[in-house]
Amino acid sequence: MLTFAGVLLAMFLGSLDQTIVSTALPRIVEDLHGLERFTWVATAYLVASTALVPIYGKLADMYSRRKIEVTAVIIFLIGSMLCGLAGEFGPLPLLGDGMNQLVVFRAIQGFGGAGLFAMAFIIIADLFPPAERGRYQGFTGAVFGTSSVLGPFLGGFLTDHGSNLIPGVAGWRLVFYVNLPLGLLALWFILTQMPALRPRSQPKPFDYLSAALLMAGLVPLVMALQLNRAVYGWTDPVTLGLLAVAVVSLAGFVFRSLRHENPILDFQLFQNPVFRTANGALFLLGGAFLGIIIFQPLFMVNVLGVSATKAGVSLIPLSMGVVMGSLLAGQMVSRYGHYKRWMLAGLVVLLGGLSLLATMPANVSYYQVLGYLLLCGIGLGPTMPLYTLAIQNAIEPRLLGQATSASQFFRQIGGAITASVLGAVLTLTLAQNLPAAGAPLLVPVRQLVTSEGPALPVGAASGAASPVMRAAFSKAISRVYFVNIFLVVGGLLLTLFVPELPLRKTNAEPGATAE
Template identity: 45%
Template sequence: MTAQTIPHQYSTSERRVALAAVLIVLFLSALDQTIVATAMPRIVAELQGLDRIAWVGTAYLLSSTVTVPIYGKLGDIHGRRPVLVFGVLVFLGGSMLCGLAGEFGPLPLLGDGMNQLIVFRAVQGLGAGALATGAFATVADLAPPAERGKYSGWFGAMFGLAGLAGPVLGGFLTDHATTMVLGHQVSGWRFIFYVNLPLGGFALWILLTRLPHGSKSHDARVDWVGSALIVATFVPLLLALGWGGEGGGWGQTRIVLNVIGGLAAFALFLKVSIGKSWAVVPLDLFRDKVVARGNLALFLVNLGYMGVPMFLPLYLQIVRGMSASESGIAMLPLLGGVLVGSMVAGQVARRTQQYKPVIVWGGALALLAMAALTRTSAGQPQYLLTINLLVLGLGLGPAQGMFSLAIQSAVDHGRVGVATASAQFFRQIGATVGVAVFGALLTYNLSAELPRQVPQLTAAGASIGLSEAQTLAMDDRALAAALAARGDADPKVAAAAKAGLQASFAGSIEALFPVALGVMVLAFLVTLVVPGLLLRGRENPPLMEA
């Protein structure tokens, strides 16, 4: 049996302060995911790492994901505040290091600037895992399920606000924040990481001085073995995905060994977790259909969605010739839709005490929008892409909070932390796998497209690296210089090469959308079979099928 936890009874003033604190923390975490996307083309061009672009996102998501169950359990044991404070401190340290990546050239053990950025993003992710988990679990402390809809709406709004601010701020800083410091040029994209420091400092002050500790559990056992096995499962599998996309075939020894190792670790994880109520991911939670199906839906939704925000800015900047700022503005309809969709979903769930209709209608909208995105082409009018992104955001908005709300409603309060962590874990592992899968597909597609579309740069046995291809596609002078070095300075040849580079990136990125659509179809089918329960009020009546 699990130890029972008596919820902390928040006063009205405590509730307001706690909500403000966790909203700031959540904004900090969400902003760092969206602010990087529009800067990534410029970052990988400067650090020469297009072949590793997916790992910048994967490292962050993986490290934050594998620690989520641990943070959820520690929050149940020690209260939410110490976990959130620790998370902010680690997150800020990682942000500072990310801003310094590559500034001092190659470093021992870490290597070049791109490798440094990947490692430091992993450090950031270690802190971010505590932020999102602690924030969502604090909502469960603040109010019973029937009243959490409005809080979930606020949380969705924070995701939406970060989504609106991130791409624009990231693009603006990338384009305009480059400055000289003591005679050294600091690239504008570095400030997308430095901007976290003042925001994080303010959040840290609120957490230390205003946030109550909240509920604590009497069960103080932490499943460190299970936590290690989660890491041992997903790191090898994601490495295998990344290597497979680089070319050389999926039968490479290193890929096969990593897949076998990851699957073996997963089997061992299941063995050591069965029958253990205090496991890092308690398997008995998944006997509940809401928990099992809700988490599976979260995994699939985020897996299918990640190809859009991760690689569409690259498409807009290379294929449509937008600046970083312009591509950030072009992404606003998607993120504004998420903001509106999550707010509306929270209000509807609060008034009806039901979440099922909201997630079904949201899933249907997202599915239609993703189907429309498969028609994207270089010549498509911008307004059609804007409409598609807006509808996609409106459909995805309910998933930001409603699945977590459903899962929290299905468990006793003493297990809210681990249940919330399970939702956050499957949300983030879906995003992590999505970044890795779509990154591998992009790399594979480009490797096939470039020799066919740009013979001017690949003739006579010559090869062109993916990072070089991106640089040449974005910089006409660099393209002219590269052709001149190959003995061909004809402007017509340069124009043809530029068109070929754009066609390579266009075809490679457009090919990602049908894959995303297939995953979203599976996500919608799972959403349909998630049980609909009436949300509990303060009187805590038994759960009932809606």
């Protein structure tokens, strides 16, 4: 249980860092004079944390889990310390000014953050057999939901009042420094309480070429998806060039993996129907979750006319719903088994909540929206622990690291791709409605949204939005939610085809018969 506590604390840090920085960005930009590069503070972390997840999974299958977890925490803490120091000593050789330094250091932080997420589920799988694992993996959803609530609040508080706590230190730097004591505590738990958890067989040589090809494919892919579409459209040479490099590199990765004796991702896993269908569902549902988090605050500010702070607070019911749904589903599966029915039940609840969001009139009340978001959160909760549990239960223990990290990867890459598509839907719908009414879009949509959540929406900058603006945003965000409904329906259909295997009572080889 002490090992479990340390792993959850490390995961909490990685999850917290996805949201805590968003509220500090305006002050960071002001101090480091990097407005034109502010989205890259988020993008650098996203690119690094997404690209490294499969590699951590493979390393976990080859070496001691404790060593890999400790390495991830140390990299994350080094990155956090460097982020807090960005710009303190003026321009640096090779790195340039403070904003460039922060972008590079955020990437280092992301290299560690990737391991905090991937290793949490892998180590929990080592500690508890599948029949008991649900109740413990349910806590991972609770950690994620809690950090989603605390992150923006803590980021804003430290940014505004941090200099009073530590005189002479800019408040936004404490957003990064706060990771240090918590991370050291997690490191102590892991070093003193966690067993080595060594692999079951002698490791074969690591395939560095596959790792390089994977990185060369994923980095430009995520970068292309995160570019400001107001500057780099889909047909822009920069976008097309990044996508071309991604396609060629990923094709090379697949070709190499199919022929190497020790691939980073064993493609035979895709022959497993549970692995194949569950990851397909996670790809779609990761996008649906991010779609709610990104676009709901825009509705709150630009349609209902609330403050940016109140818009951020509106996501608390969503996070609390995720906590409730995750814990409840985990407990029920550990008690009664039958994970599939809880997956399907959660998706039906999510469809109900999304249908309410998609049909909201422009004059919907603030508290009605909170109820809809709570419903969505309860539906999303089971997706956190149960799909990963189903995958882990169905594969050979020697492939546990690869299979688990793949589930995290497909959720993250699905979110990145879908967020870009939903942003295009929003932009297109606004362009169709605003010009006709003589009200141009004041701020490019890519500047309204970062990968870490909403930035400052239009209405927050200019007071209450005009009736034309309110109507346009109401229609555009409704259309975004209709697209989200199709994503969830796709995830539900794939879930129907997920075979339900009996939950193993030990971490021995899985059974092959379905119930």
